[in-house]
Amino acid sequence: MRKFTLLDGLVLPLDRANVDTDAIIPKQFLKSIKRSGFGPNAFDEWRYLDHGEPGMDNSNRPLNKDFVLNQPRFQGAQILLARENFGCGSSREHAPWALEDYGIRVIIAPSYADIFFNNCFKNGLLPIKLDAAKVDALFKAVEANEGFKLKVDLAQQVITAPDGTTYKFEVDAFRKHCLLNGLDDIGLTLQHVEEIKAFEAKHRAAQPWLFA
Amino acid sequence: MSAKTLYDKLWDSHVVRQDADGTALLYIDRHLVHEVTSPQAFEGLKLAQRKLWRTSSILAVADHNVPTANRSGGIADPIARLQVETLDANCAENGITEFKMNDMRQGIVHVIGPEQGATLPGMTVVCGDSHTSTHGAFAALAHGIGTSEVEHVMATQCLVAKKSKAMLIKVDGALGKGVTAKDIALAVIGKIGTAGGTGFAIEFAGSAIRALSMEGRMTLCNMAIEAGARAGMVAADETTIAYCKGRPFSPQGGNWEKAVMYWRTLHSDDGAKFDALVEVDAAQIKPQVTWGTSPEMVVAVDGRVPDPASAPDAVKRADWERALAYMGLKANTPINEIQIDKVFIGSCTNGRIEDMRAAATVAKGKKVAANVKLAMVVPGSGLVKAQAEQEGLDKILIAAGFEWRDPGCSMCLAMNDDRLSPGERCAATSNRNFEGRQGQGGRTHLVSPEMAAAAAIAGHFVDVSK
Numbered sequence: 223m224r225k226f227t228l229l230d231g232l233v234l235p236l237d238r239a240n241v242d243t244d245a246i247i248p249k250q251f252l253k254s255i256k257r258s259g260f261g262p263n264a265f266d267e268w269r270y271l272d273h274g275e276p277g278m279d280n281s282n283r284p285l286n287k288d289f290v291l292n293q294p295r296f297q298g299a300q301i302l303l304a305r306e307n308f309g310c311g312s313s314r315e316h317a318p319w320a321l322e323d324y325g326i327r328v329i330i331a332p333s334y335a336d337i338f339f340n341n342c343f344k345n346g347l348l349p350i351k352l353d354a355a356k357v358d359a360l361f362k363a364v365e366a367n368e369g370f371k372l373k374v375d376l377a378q379q380v381i382t383a384p385d386g387t388t389y390k391f392e393v394d395a396f397r398k399h400c401l402l403n404g405l406d407d408i409g410l411t412l413q414h415v416e417e418i419k420a421f422e423a424k425h426r427a428a429q430p431w432l433f434a
Numbered sequence: 435m436s437a438k439t440l441y442d443k444l445w446d447s448h449v450v451r452q453d454a455d456g457t458a459l460l461y462i463d464r465h466l467v468h469e470v471t472s473p474q475a476f477e478g479l480k481l482a483q484r485k486l487w488r489t490s491s492i493l494a495v496a497d498h499n500v501p502t503a504n505r506s507g508g509i510a511d512p513i514a515r516l517q518v519e520t521l522d523a524n525c526a527e528n529g530i531t532e533f534k535m536n537d538m539r540q541g542i543v544h545v546i547g548p549e550q551g552a553t554l555p556g557m558t559v560v561c562g563d564s565h566t567s568t569h570g571a572f573a574a575l576a577h578g579i580g581t582s583e584v585e586h587v588m589a590t591q592c593l594v595a596k597k598s599k600a601m602l603i604k605v606d607g608a609l610g611k612g613v614t615a616k617d618i619a620l621a622v623i624g625k626i627g628t629a630g631g632t633g634f635a636i637e638f639a640g641s642a643i644r645a646l647s648m649e650g651r652m653t654l655c656n657m658a659i660e661a662g663a664r665a666g667m668v669a670a671d672e673t674t675i676a677y678c679k680g681r682p683f684s685p686q687g688g689n690w691e692k693a694v695m696y697w698r699t700l701h702s703d704d705g706a707k708f709d710a711l712v713e714v715d716a717a718q719i720k721p722q723v724t725w726g727t728s729p730e731m732v733v734a735v736d737g738r739v740p741d742p743a744s745a746p747d748a749v750k751r752a753d754w755e756r757a758l759a760y761m762g763l764k765a766n767t768p769i770n771e772i773q774i775d776k777v778f779i780g781s782c783t784n785g786r787i788e789d790m791r792a793a794a795t796v797a798k799g800k801k802v803a804a805n806v807k808l809a810m811v812v813p814g815s816g817l818v819k820a821q822a823e824q825e826g827l828d829k830i831l832i833a834a835g836f837e838w839r840d841p842g843c844s845m846c847l848a849m850n851d852d853r854l855s856p857g858e859r860c861a862a863t864s865n866r867n868f869e870g871r872q873g874q875g876g877r878t879h880l881v882s883p884e885m886a887a888a889a890a891i892a893g894h895f896v897d898v899s900k
């Protein structure tokens with residue numbers, strides 16, 4: 223997994239609540255057996271005016287100019303600002319894969335759906351929870367200032383705005399450790415092989431039918 | 435020992451180790467696998483040269499991409515075909531039990547797990563699919579997981595997890611005529627919202643839940659995820675035990691007695707503490723219909739499409755306005771005046787035998803309305819289909835003008851050819867009414883099988899409780 227330490231990135235405001243993973247990456251792209259290449263189809267139904275299918279040349283498709291992703295001032299954004307319950311719905315990890323492939327490294331929202339939140343950390347993405355009033359203030363700041371960037375420091379757990387305002391954020395200690403060091407969960411868990419084996423033997427003795 | 439919730443019991447009995455901050459390794463008993471969320475996990479294992487920890491814990495099936503008509507002709511879409519073939523190859527290479535596309539036992543992963551007895555009380559169950567919450571109906575701890583976690587469980591038999599808070603949703607009283615588990619689910623989501631259960635594991639309890647069949651309990655737990663909860667569950671009782679008996683993967687012989695003794699302990703103890711409590715009076719629940727693009731946008735069938743002007747705050751108002759625009763609906767329209775173009779009865783929410791029976795009962799001797807272009811019934815599994823045919827339900831439905839299809843996810847998410855065209859309006863028994871879920875520009879109204887069948891006959895929504 224890619225490490226995450228510091229980021230100074232342009233902010234992309236997606237002003238909708240309950241953005242679901244079907245919207246982040248529509249199902250037709252889930253037919254891929256790969257983990258990469260989903261970026262051009264992130265938010266496909268909002269981003270393009272035609273219907274997207276896998277294998278299309280996305281560079282020739284008609285763009286929905288009104289959709290925020292297509293506005294020139296937000297090109298190259300690495301921080302996605304969103305509203306509550308971001309990433310609800312399907313558990314598809316293709317959603318964080320698509321965001322990551324598009325270039326997003328940090329998401330800021332008041333709340334997330336659990337599975338999506340979890341999936342982000344496995345892919346080097348940092349989802350940050352800030353309370354709704356702060357998120358609202360950030361939406362206003364982005365609106366008012368072209369080229370609005372934020373500095374995100376994971377080690378210090380702080381976001382710094384251009385005017386010097388800082389926002390502290392919480393992050394689970396284990397997940398922070400994994401992100402900062404780019405650690406793979408499986409490798410970490412396999413350090414406990416003996417404990418897993420011991421548990422399994424005990425479990426098998428108590429409920430043998432589970433191992434039939 | 436202090437009183438424990440069902441969730442405490444399931445959690446405690448599967449913790450391999452726990453760190454001071456609460457991060458735990460949770461042992462996984464059953465891993466269900468389908469074609470969409472597994473290829474990258476198998477690939478990851480191969481690249482890291484890791485082995486599967488316990489192959490016998492895995493049961494695999496292709497369901498999302500399979501065609502529901504002319505199945506013997508194979509999958510026409512080459513990309514979808516490759517995905518299903520990739521699952522076949524991965525299972526063959528690793529010695530994993532798989533029900534292939536033309537196997538009688540093939541079906542939607544959340545229908546076949548319980549049907550085969552592969553889901554049992556007391557288990558931890560995971561699947562790379564959010565509706566894994568379904569299996570909690572068996573007093574199991576069932577989580578939907580992402581693909582990285584699929585790979586992690588394959589390699590280690592464990593999930594890295596932190597314990598959620600516990601919510602009790604207590605539904606007491608008797609359901610009225612024509613009111614089903616689906617209506618309980620939708621009414622609860624309407625009440626607590628799609629994020630109401632975020633961070634919680636929900637236990638459904640109360641006399642109305644005890645009275646539900648296993649099919650009904652599965653419908654309810656299936657939709658726990660639509661309330662934001664990763665897991666939903668119901669305590670084990672005689673209904674649970676009777677359902678599990680004699681299924682292919684269920685315990686046999688002496689193990690059966692032993693298992694049943696253990697299963698009878700799988701309920702919350704008196705006085706167990708929950709972090710949140712929601713109480714619902716079953717008698718007050720009416721048949722539900724969603725009007726918007728989120729399952730929480732729901733009203734009773736005798737209600738009206740709400741007016742965004744009455745929304746509680748600005749964010750909600752904008753949400754409602756966008757939803758009405760997408761759905762092509764005007765505020766204050768009576769629900770029973772909404773005309774539909776298509777009907778979809780099926781999915782892991784309502785694709786079981788009871789659902790087929792409910793649809794057939796409503797459709798018997800009637801005809802699908804002229805304005806309904808397509809009314810399709812898609813059984814949740816090959817065995818559900820066979821059972822329904824044995825009962826003659828297919829004949830009733832076909833005579834009424836419904837299409838009778840082969841099992842799969844079908845128009846629940848429209849990954850195969852079954853989908854809505856832009857602007858088409860559908861009464862669906864599935865679980866998500868998100869924008870584009872059933873096809874780009876498609877408009878979905880979530881309802882029970884009774885309500886869907888009645889809408890097919892009338893051409894618009896009607897109150898089946900009347």
Ligand code: SF4
Nearest residue numbers: 565781782843846847
């Ligand atoms: S039926 Fe629908 S919700 Fe259920 S597993 Fe299939 S796609 Fe997912």
